[in-house]
Amino acid sequence: MTDSAFATDAFVQAQIAGWMRELGSVKRLAPKTLEAYGRDLGQFMSFLAGHMGGSISLQSLRELRAADIRAFMAQRREESLSSRSLARVLSALKSFFAFLEREGVLATEAFNALRTPKIPRSLPKALSVVEARQAIVATDELEDKPWVAARDMAVISLCYGAGLRIGEALALTKGDLEAEVMRVTGKGGRVRMVPLIAPVRQAIEQYLQLSPYKLWPEDPLFRGEKGGVLSPRLIQKRMVQLRSALGLPPSATPHALRHSFATHLLAKGGDLRAIQELLGHASLSTTQIYTAVDSERLLESYIMAHPRNM
Structure with a gap:
């Protein structure tokens, strides 16, 4: 049972399941990446359910604003999530909403004003x-x-x-x-x-x-x-x-x-x-x-x- 199961209605749950199938079978994400993406989206839906005061429906997603996403990202940063992990979270959310747009379900501009967190550049440590x-x-x-x-x-x-x-x-x-x-x-x-x-x-x-x-x-x-x-x-x-x-x-x-x-x-x-x-x-x-x-x-x-x- 994902974090989003109790936070979303049946229609949104079906869309999440379709997105996960596409990531696994079409885009062929690695199992651990697929698991992380599912967890990230589930946590986002749980946050929105509390933030908006009820189960998340298609209408809830239509009303999504950039401020809502920023509030979620701020909460995750307060939980000491690294910039690299925050970038993955945002990537997962963008991927899901891009899926909804491709499927003709929903189009949103909420992500357009958001910047991907800067990831500190770390060079590989090679041996001689x-x-x-x-x-x-x-x-x-x-x-x-x-x-x-x-x-x-x-x-x-x-x-x-x-x-x-x-x-x-x-x-x-x-x-x-x-x-x-x-x-x-x-x-x-x-x-x-x-x-x-x-x-x-x-x-x-x-x-x-x-x-x-x-x-x-x-x-x-x-x-x-x-x-x-x-x-x-x-x-x-x-x-x-x-x-x-x-x-x-x-x-x-x-x-x-x-x-x-x-x-x-x-x-x-x-x-x-x-x-x-x-x-x-x-x-x-x-x-x-x-x-x-x-x-x-x-x-x-x-x-x-x-x-x-x-």
Whole structure:
């Protein structure tokens, strides 16, 4: 039961259900994003029911003003919601009302006067090339069971050597692997083909040779010690061990290895569009943040090395 179920009448509930179906089946939002959007809209409807003094109907939505939306956003900010989360909330609300307009149910100008909350710019924390390589090699030294060490090394190799998210790596099946490429299912169910460079392929082959579990093409590639699907928490714990053993910064996480993959490719002259495809970003603007990372690293090197700075 969503937050909006008791705050809206049957007609509005049906519209919300239709919107959620479209987000899931047509726009193919990731399950967690879909859940967050539904929760955001539910909280908005509950707020409006209290704000307007009754169950929300189509007429209530017709009477919606920018001031009502601002009041809701102000309440959420008072609940210590971050600017990034507030931006997602506003995106969810706009998406729902855009759906109503496409369906010919309702058109509103209430959102036209609203600005999206400014999101503080945070640059990805990439490891150096040496640190990334050390993290992969040292995995073998932290685990007594050879097959578990090989498994963790293969997963970490996929994060750095192929730019995979940890969830994407753990969602791979044996059938997703081909001779030189692999089929990766990313956010929103988008599928991309990612090259398997030799060191990554060798790490996976080593794991498969040592694994005690026989895998069929449709089986998850990476297994826990009891045979179940490998939990991302175990790889995160492995990275904590590596940080301690190698003196890596707290930012050294599985996702930081993905950032390192993109940053190092760009530093070597990699094409931004190609990096976008490899990472599975829907928008080039998401990938462009790495140009700022590379520029920042270049500036640091310049300041440290230029004779006039000595």
